[in-house]
Amino acid sequence: MFNLPPPEILLQLSLNGALGGAMYGVAAVGLSLIFGTMRLIFLAQGAMIILAAYFVRALFYGLGIDPFLSLLIVVPVGLVVGWLIYQGLFRKAAAEEDRNVSLLIAVGLMFLVQNLMTVIWGGNTAGVVTSYTATGIELLGVRTSFTRSMGFLIALAGTGLVMLFLRKTIVGKAVRAASEDMDAATLMGISPHRVNAIAFAIGISLAGAAGVAVATTFPFNPFAGFIFSLKALVALALGGIGNVTGALAGGILLGLIEAYVQFFISGGWTNAIAYGVFLLVLMFKPEGLFSRPYKKA
């Protein structure tokens, strides 16, 4: 076996992994919500994140709006766009028993968005470079990037707000109820279209928040979103489908796994092992790693 590296290196690895993984997590929270009410894997989520990143970039270079300040624009715009995407694209298909139609629409939307972005902004790698892009900060005694830490905070805040909404408001409770049993929810007078539209609105506004985090941290191109969707899917499986905090935790765990694999094995193995873990979890613990079966009285 290998020798364990010094603790500061381990800490550095864990911190970087967790900060990066939080972005998978926030994408996974959106997937989890949409899957919850619609039983649809919204494969276009990653493309929506990259679209938001381009939007943030345009606001920065076009209007001089600070990327983190643009959260105040991107998140509400995401709510509206999500609502419109549901009403325009998915409403009719959602009424069908067959989920494949919805899945195909999601795939179609993904390709459309990718190619529209290519037409508008070109296929090259883009990024947002601000005065603080290269700034480092000290966290837990380890130096790390300021923008990554901000991305982590955005992920935590986004997930926290979604949790509050789901737990404290009656409409949020209706979304949870519909995720658990749509038929029973309709018997309470809950409209499926309404909860689906809400799930989409929140899912896309989270994609907006993730877009800010991506734009400030990584270089990106119109086709980078698909990998994001896949990673979010892995995070979702790790955290347990339909479990919002689990989705964030799953993302962070995936980030940690990737960081360790990269360091201890090699960068080339990162994705292979991430998807391998995905399959193993689905085979042996399909309810997710963090779900605990509650006791019967």
Next chain:
Amino acid sequence: MANRLLEISDLEVAYGDVGALWGVSLHVDPGTIVALVGANGAGKTTLLRTVSGLLRPKAGDIRVSGRSLVGKAPQEIARMGIAHVPEGRGLFRQMTVLENLELGAFQPRARPRTKQLLEKAYTLFPRLKERAQQKAGSLSGGEQQMLAIARATMSEPSLLILDEPSLGLSPLVVQQMFSLIQTLHGQGVTILLVEQNIHQALKVADYAFVLQTGSLAMQGTGAELIADPEIQKAYMGVLE
């Protein structure tokens, strides 16, 4: 018949090409308990699911206080004052008892009065108050059925539909269930009750309909049907 709360006429329902109900007509008058009884597979659950909009009829009409609800979605029918406790209870098992009750009052008609309605439900079901913060899935079978009924009453329905409330419960809890149904009736709630526990159902019912393989076989007051030798032979295991 203007004052009929629920009026079903010539209802036909099919699953694909397979018929499940053929020309069933029945009615429920305000303030009564009506039992719908029959063997397994007679179409009782199908009929209830069609009333609450989970299934679409092939032909026939369903009217609530004179308004047709054919073609309406379940959430619209719920808002018309029909509360359906489905077979298997339809609880949100991952959510708490309190959250389940709150969702019972989700519709605009009831939501502003959630607090008062909760108080009322807790008076009738004190056990649920003790368990308010527990997950619904952690309750015992009897408590879960109580919760399902309490949740349905949270919308102050004009018609409460109960599908097999005694299913899977111990004899003692079944007794509690039927006395609860009578208490609700005493409070003026109109109830359409589907039961396999035919003797008990006929005892509490003002009027009853007997379904047999998708058609109406018999109807009458509860007392008449209990005394009927055919019913005794077919459903209550009375030997001649």
